């Protein structure tokens with residue numbers, strides 16, 4: 228076994244349960260707390276790296292238990308290797324039997340990269356390309372009533388956040404969504420709106436909602452994944468018939484998915500999330516999307532400042548991201564960490580980070 232300072236000496240895995248102020252509702256279900264997993268990687272020289280897994284059952288079925296078990300079992304394949312092999316270690320990790328668990332791979336790769344960047348005294352945004360240190364995030368109004376949506380929009384404006392993302396496509400139906408969207412428009416008349424269906428709408432429902440939005444004089448900035456993830460023809464028709472930009476989220480996890488989306492003309496923007504398949508895979512997807520002329524968005528699951536800052540480093544460092552949806556720390560009732568990005572309104576800054584993602588366990 229190597230004894231170089233950059234050798235991985237240990238990996239620690241714990242549950243990271245964080246209560247939310249209000250449940251986080253999307254078309255597929257509601258999350259009442261963030262049930263995440265924290266990974267710590269220790270190097271021979273004492274350097275530590277932290278990573279977060281944020282499985283979101285309502286999004287893709289991954290669970291905290293699954294991520295926890297897989298990461299615990301990874302010990303033998305990680306300890307003793309050099310931290311510079313982070314990408315290979317991540318690929319090896321994904322070879323486990325059973326269902327894939329992108330959030331677990333993301334946690335491991337985040338902890339490895341954080342340890343490597345701290346070892347080298349490099350901020351993670353610089354490691355990813357150094358394009359910039361700033362991003363503008365939206366804030367989300369989750370599924371709920373029109374009254375809640377109105378209050379949410381007013382609060383977002385009060386926070387000085389410009390872009391509003393709205394979760395639509397829940398069980399209450401199109402008329403209920405329209406009542407929420409009218410309420411949001413009244414409270415925030417000039418906010419760019421991203422309408423995220425989380426694959427919960429039918430083609431007929433989508434057509435009905437487009438017609439109603441046009442009748443109400445509401446022009447969204449972006450229609451994010453209204454239709455089922457494999458209905459690429461429907462997505463293409465939605466962009467054509469509405470005249471509005473469509474983003475693919477659930478439809479895109481791999482480079483092959485990017486090619487299918489581009490070939491079908493199913494979206495103009497791809498929502499990249501490190502939790503989908505890990506950081507190495509997200510780098511490949513970003514590269515493939517840009518090569519096919521698709522614009523980029525960075526998003527996440529229900530993540531603490533740890534996961535969110537990693538994603539912000541990825542997007543700001545690579546550059547060229549049109550939209551950022553990195554807001555879930557504002558839904559949490561506690562922050563177990565210190566450091567990470569700073570926020571002024573929706574403007575996130577990584578400029579103060581000196582090494583890694585800069586997030587440490589809090590006091």
Ligand SMILES: [Mg+2]
Pocket residue numbers: 423425451452476477498526
């Ligand atoms: Mg989405």
